[in-house]
Amino acid sequence: MTDRTEFTRRRLLAAAGAAPLALAAGRVLAQVAEGQPMPAGVELPPLPGERMRWAIVGLGSFAIGQVIPGFGEARQSRMTAFVSGNPAKARDLGARHGVSRFYDYADYDTMRGDDEIDCVYIVLPVGLHAEYTVRALEAGKHVLCEKPMASTSAECERMIAAARANDRQLGVAYRVHFEPTNREAKRRIAAGELGAIRHVQCDHGFNANPRFPPHKWRLEKALAGGGSMFDIGVYGLNTSLMMLEGDAPVAVSAVYAYPRDDARFAEVEGGIDWRLTTASGVNLTGSSSYCYSPYVSRQRYFGASASIEMQPATTYDDNNLVMEGGGGPRREIGAGNPMTQFAAQVDGFSEAARAGRAHLTPGEMGLRDLRLIEAMYRSADAGGAVVEL
Numbered sequence: 533m534t535d536r537t538e539f540t541r542r543r544l545l546a547a548a549g550a551a552p553l554a555l556a557a558g559r560v561l562a563q564v565a566e567g568q569p570m571p572a573g574v575e576l577p578p579l580p581g582e583r584m585r586w587a588i589v590g591l592g593s594f595a596i597g598q599v600i601p602g603f604g605e606a607r608q609s610r611m612t613a614f615v616s617g618n619p620a621k622a623r624d625l626g627a628r629h630g631v632s633r634f635y636d637y638a639d640y641d642t643m644r645g646d647d648e649i650d651c652v653y654i655v656l657p658v659g660l661h662a663e664y665t666v667r668a669l670e671a672g673k674h675v676l677c678e679k680p681m682a683s684t685s686a687e688c689e690r691m692i693a694a695a696r697a698n699d700r701q702l703g704v705a706y707r708v709h710f711e712p713t714n715r716e717a718k719r720r721i722a723a724g725e726l727g728a729i730r731h732v733q734c735d736h737g738f739n740a741n742p743r744f745p746p747h748k749w750r751l752e753k754a755l756a757g758g759g760s761m762f763d764i765g766v767y768g769l770n771t772s773l774m775m776l777e778g779d780a781p782v783a784v785s786a787v788y789a790y791p792r793d794d795a796r797f798a799e800v801e802g803g804i805d806w807r808l809t810t811a812s813g814v815n816l817t818g819s820s821s822y823c824y825s826p827y828v829s830r831q832r833y834f835g836a837s838a839s840i841e842m843q844p845a846t847t848y849d850d851n852n853l854v855m856e857g858g859g860g861p862r863r864e865i866g867a868g869n870p871m872t873q874f875a876a877q878v879d880g881f882s883e884a885a886r887a888g889r890a891h892l893t894p895g896e897m898g899l900r901d902l903r904l905i906e907a908m909y910r911s912a913d914a915g916g917a918v919v920e921l
């Protein structure tokens with residue numbers, strides 16, 4: 533019997549003469565795939581077994597929605613353990629994400645003997661940050677702790693002391709430092725594209741819903757530490773100071789700005805308007821609120837020759853940078869996918885911990901911010917008096 537494929541191949545080869553043709557699974561290929569040498573200059577990421585190994589503590593909305601998926605893009609970091617008060621949830625998430633080591637809050641300290649954990653990421657309510665950070669440091673693990681760092685500056689000092697005593701790195705998860713749009717704004721400001729910065733404005737807030745569990749604890753002082761300034765206003769404060777790197781705050785004042793008869797704010801402040809002056813004379817003004825709707829995230833940087841507006845400025849997935857002045861038209865500047873900030877943050881911490889150097893956003897930065905927020909509260913309690921720092 534005549535093989536139709538063989539017949540077709542012979543005819544095609546004859547027709548093509550010396551032209552490079554090949555057959556694969558009965559199909560004619562115009563080009564031939566063939567192996568090539570290892571490309572020069574390509575940086576090989578560490579093998580999965582060489583990456584820093586992380587335990588995630590507290591499997592709530594932010595951990596499940598952003599932190600854990602972020603590890604999917606990480607190149608220096610991988611998750612090996614979950615710590616949760618809900619074992620069924622932890623095992624379900626473990627099955628989805630290839631995590632097979634589980635702890636709860638009672639056996640937390642036994643992580644000390646677990647060689648499969650290098651770094652611990654604290655994603656608990658703020659009132660629990662200090663306790664679980666110090667215990668992880670004492671168990672010999674490096675710790676990245678969510679923002680704000682703790683309930684008080686005294687707790688922050690205790691966390692920093694524990695990191696030093698145990699020779700471990702301690703970072704605060706200020707993810708905006710790893711977000712491409714904000715990094716681009718910082719680069720332009722540092723390069724002098726705005727001229728001398730004279731003024732920074734920031735507004736951050738949302739409408740707190742006491743029936744929504746992640747908002748409920750934010751309204752309870754013991755778990756939240758403070759109010760809107762702790763939870764959402766800290767983005768404006770920290771991001772503004774990130775852009776003015778090295779320019780230290782010297783004075784701060786603030787007034788409370790929320791309805792005093794609103795039952796949501798029996799324990800924590802619902803809003804605050806603040807003003808901060810730096811050593812070089814830059815004025816920062818900010819607002820933070822649990823009464824804004826919809827969600828507000830806005831940063832503005834005013835320089836002598838140009839300005840930058842970012843709205844939204846510090847979100848997970850959609851930050852926007854518009855530049856005006858500086859000799860060009862009003863222009864929107866793209867800078868990359870904001871969602872990369874989560875992997876970049878944990879990889880940055882992994883690299884710092886491996887190298888034994890401080891993280892880009894170390895515990896000392898979290899302490900600075902807590903001291904500033906405490907000074908804002910002191911000012912607001914005194915009717916807006918200026919507090920020298």
Ligand code: NDP
Nearest residue numbers: 590591592593594595616617618655656657658678679746
């Ligand atoms: P959630 O309420 O959604 O999750 C908190 C988790 O902590 C719970 O699911 C629970 O995990 C654990 N937990 C342990 N004890 C308690 C308790 N007494 N009450 C409530 N939860 C408890 O909060 P979020 O995920 O929104 O916030 C967690 C942390 O992440 C906070 O520090 C917050 O500031 C920070 N955050 C940071 C963001 C950022 O952009 N950087 C954004 C959002 C939050 P389990 O059931 O596993 O035990």
